[in-house]
Amino acid sequence: MKAMKNIFTIFAFASLSLAGNWTHAQESTVSVQLTVPDGGWKIRIIQVYQTSTHLLAVSKLERSPGLAIQVISQAKDSVKVRAPKLPVRHFVLGKTWNWPNKEPYTFLPRTKEISKKVAGAKLVFQTSGIGPNASQAIATKVNYIVVYKKEVFTDGKTKQGETLEQLAKRHCEELGASPPSVLRIINGFAAKFPKGNVPKLKALPEVKYIEMDQGF
Numbered sequence: 001m002k003a004m005k006n007i008f009t010i011f012a013f014a015s016l017s018l019a020g021n022w023t024h025a026q027e028s029t030v031s032v033q034l035t036v037p038d039g040g041w042k043i044r045i046i047q048v049y050q051t052s053t054h055l056l057a058v059s060k061l062e063r064s065p066g067l068a069i070q071v072i073s074q075a076k077d078s079v080k081v082r083a084p085k086l087p088v089r090h091f092v093l094g095k096t097w098n099w100p101n102k103e104p105y106t107f108l109p110r111t112k113e114i115s116k117k118v119a120g121a122k123l124v125f126q127t128s129g130i131g132p133n134a135s136q137a138i139a140t141k142v143n144y145i146v147v148y149k150k151e152v153f154t155d156g157k158t159k160q161g162e163t164l165e166q167l168a169k170r171h172c173e174e175l176g177a178s179p180p181s182v183l184r185i186i187n188g189f190a191a192k193f194p195k196g197n198v199p200k201l202k203a204l205p206e207v208k209y210i211e212m213d214q215g216f
Contacts, residue, residue: 028085030125031078032059034105037097037173040068043075049121050083056118061094063176081125091117096178141178142195143213146171147188152206164189167206175201 168180168189180189
């Protein structure tokens with residue numbers, strides 16, 4: 001009888017160990033690391049999907065308003081997901097600079113393209129604060145024309161020594177907009193801005209006014 005108890009005890013312990021190992025095997029870490037123009041850029045993994053052969057990570061780039069260290073930097077993020085360890089394919093939203101990145105990631109200019117990339121995959125991770133659709137995770141961008149005040153520039157430069165092109169580029173990077181199309185004739189530029197950052201754009205001290213551009 002005692003021998004039977006020992007056998008059952010060993011079997012139960014082995015079963016618990018196997019269950020623990022299985023649970024552990026089904027959890028993995030997904031990490032993203034991207035070269036960015038300056039220290040103001042952050043990246044966040046917002047969703048992870050699973051297929052039979054890969055994990056599909058969707059990340060969002062954002063630039064914090066204000067000054068940042070103007071050197072090439074690394075933006076990083078990682079999350080734990082309830083999924084087996086599989087090769088990871090990365091899809092990144094929000095890139096605004098033109099130079100190519102060395103990282104083997106797919107950069108998506110529009111959120112609607114995400115659904116095509118993850119079609120048929122199972123959602124295994126979603127960051128808090130966003131809806132079930134990836135399109136809700138990144139602000140919709142709207143075309144705007146921005147006109148600067150004439151007194152901002154003296155002999156073609158601001159008090160900080162920035163030209164029209166440099167000021168427009170900085171404001172676009174700070175507010176997560178597309179690269180600017182400079183419009184010298186109106187002392188301004190055109191770009192696509194996230195809807196949520198339009199109030200910040202209006203509030204910039206250098207800005208005279210902005211208007212939506214239907215033809216940009």
